[in-house]
Amino acid sequence: xxxxxxxxxxxxxxxxxxxxxxxxxxxxxxxxxxxxxxxxxxxxxxxxxxxxxxxxxxxxxxxxxxxxxxxxxxxxxxxxxxxxxxxxxxxxxxxxxxxxxxxxxxxxxxxxxxxxxxxxxxxxxxxxxxxxxxxxxxxxxxxxxxxxxxxxxxxxxxxxxxxxxxxxxxxxxxxx
Numbered sequence: 001x002x003x004x005x006x007x008x009x010x011x012x013x014x015x016x017x018x019x020x021x022x023x024x025x026x027x028x029x030x031x032x033x034x035x036x037x038x039x040x041x042x043x044x045x046x047x048x049x050x051x052x053x054x055x056x057x058x059x060x061x062x063x064x065x066x067x068x069x070x071x072x073x074x075x076x077x078x079x080x081x082x083x084x085x086x087x088x089x090x091x092x093x094x095x096x097x098x099x100x101x102x103x104x105x106x107x108x109x110x111x112x113x114x115x116x117x118x119x120x121x122x123x124x125x126x127x128x129x130x131x132x133x134x135x136x137x138x139x140x141x142x143x144x145x146x147x148x149x150x151x152x153x154x155x156x157x158x159x160x161x162x163x164x165x166x167x168x169x170x171x172x173x174x175x176x
Contacts, residue, residue, distance in 0.1 A: 008051040010135030014154055014155055048096060111140060113134070115141070132148045133161070135150065147168055
């Protein structure tokens with residue numbers, strides 16, 4: 001199975017520039033989401049959310065429900081919003097675990113997100129290859145240099161990023 005570890009802000013949703021560029025930002029976000037859709041379709045990849053958006057989900061449904069599988073229904077609300085607003089329509093199969101303590105303990109610069117991805121992968125041996133789409137390399141840390149595609153926060157997931165991600169996901173000898 002191929003997996004895309006997806007950050008939302010700065011990747012699927014480029015960061016807003018200025019109020020007067022709002023329509024351009026909406027268009028750019030829609031383009032980034034369309035590329036992510038295309039990436040999943042063309043590589044038959046599934047998505048695991050590694051974004052801090054998962055904290056909102058965990059806060060609203062509680063960590064016990066997360067562990068018992070009720071997370072999927074809550075993600076559907078966020079997914080419906082992203083699909084309606086920006087066209088993001090991808091097969092989400094889960095979320096990385098939270099080892100940071102949540103959004104109030106937002107010290108991800110030490111590579112916690114990379115450790116969370118590592119933990120998720122350790123529990124899913126069916127993964128044959130993966131790519132990490134994120135705009136914060138410090139949050140990933142040095143653990144996965146060959147699987148990381150860095151988006152520029154105000155540009156989001158570009159066509160160049162798309163090409164890099166496809167190359168990683170379809171490499172004949174994937175890096176795990």
